[in-house]
Amino acid sequence: xxxxxxPGSFDPITKGHxxxxxxxxxxFDRIVVAVIHNxxxxxxxxxxxxxxxxxxxxxHLPNVEVDCFSGLLVDYIVQKGACAIVRGLRTVSDxxxxxxxxxxxxxMLPEVDTIFIMSTSKYFYISSSMVxxxxxxxxxxxxxxxxxxxxxxxxxxxxxxxxKGVSD
Ligand code: PNS
Numbered sequence: 001x002x003x004x005x006x007p008g009s010f011d012p013i014t015k016g017h018x019x020x021x022x023x024x025x026x027x028f029d030r031i032v033v034a035v036i037h038n039x040x041x042x043x044x045x046x047x048x049x050x051x052x053x054x055x056x057x058x059x060h061l062p063n064v065e066v067d068c069f070s071g072l073l074v075d076y077i078v079q080k081g082a083c084a085i086v087r088g089l090r091t092v093s094d095x096x097x098x099x100x101x102x103x104x105x106x107x108m109l110p111e112v113d114t115i116f117i118m119s120t121s122k123y124f125y126i127s128s129s130m131v132x133x134x135x136x137x138x139x140x141x142x143x144x145x146x147x148x149x150x151x152x153x154x155x156x157x158x159x160x161x162x163x164k165g166v167s168d
């Protein structure tokens with residue numbers, strides 16, 4: 001049983017993440033999407049909301065499950081008995097950060113490798129932060145996130161608009 005962990009913030013999950021999951025789920029027997037629980041970071045969605053959105057959006061992938069972790073990723077990898085870390089790569093700017101993280105993780109846990117999957121060209125520019133920024137200003141993000149996530153972003157936008165008394 002070859003188990004891989006796909007860690008991240010997923011605030012929220014995008015079609016780019018789903019693409020990486022669809023492709024990596026063909027390479028491993030099981031993939032655990034590990035959502036980081038970082039109490040110091042201000043996320044738009046709560047941990048439970050992020051996990052729920054991932055579950056809803058990955059129902060077509062039977063070997064994908066959703067979990068969360070806090071602390072060091074390598075400790076979680078050992079606890080799960082995983083053989084690999086999956087990360088998506090989009091641009092050159094991703095590369096430096098990802099390289100450092102993969103090297104640090106490899107330094108701490110040499111028996112586990114990070115497997116990078118190149119983003120599909122149509123999702124190259126998608127990031128959760130850009131999606132959030134556009135959506136919270138009322139921009140169309142339906143092509144960038146699964147429908148369940150789009151609905152939740154719309155709800156956040158509506159709540160903010162009402163809270164600030166902004167009119168259409
Ligand atoms: O989606 P993100 O925010 O780019 O994911 C980053 C994540 C969660 C994979 C990374 O920050 C992480 O693994 N954090 C846990 C702490 C850790 O183990 N850091 C790496 C070695 S210092």
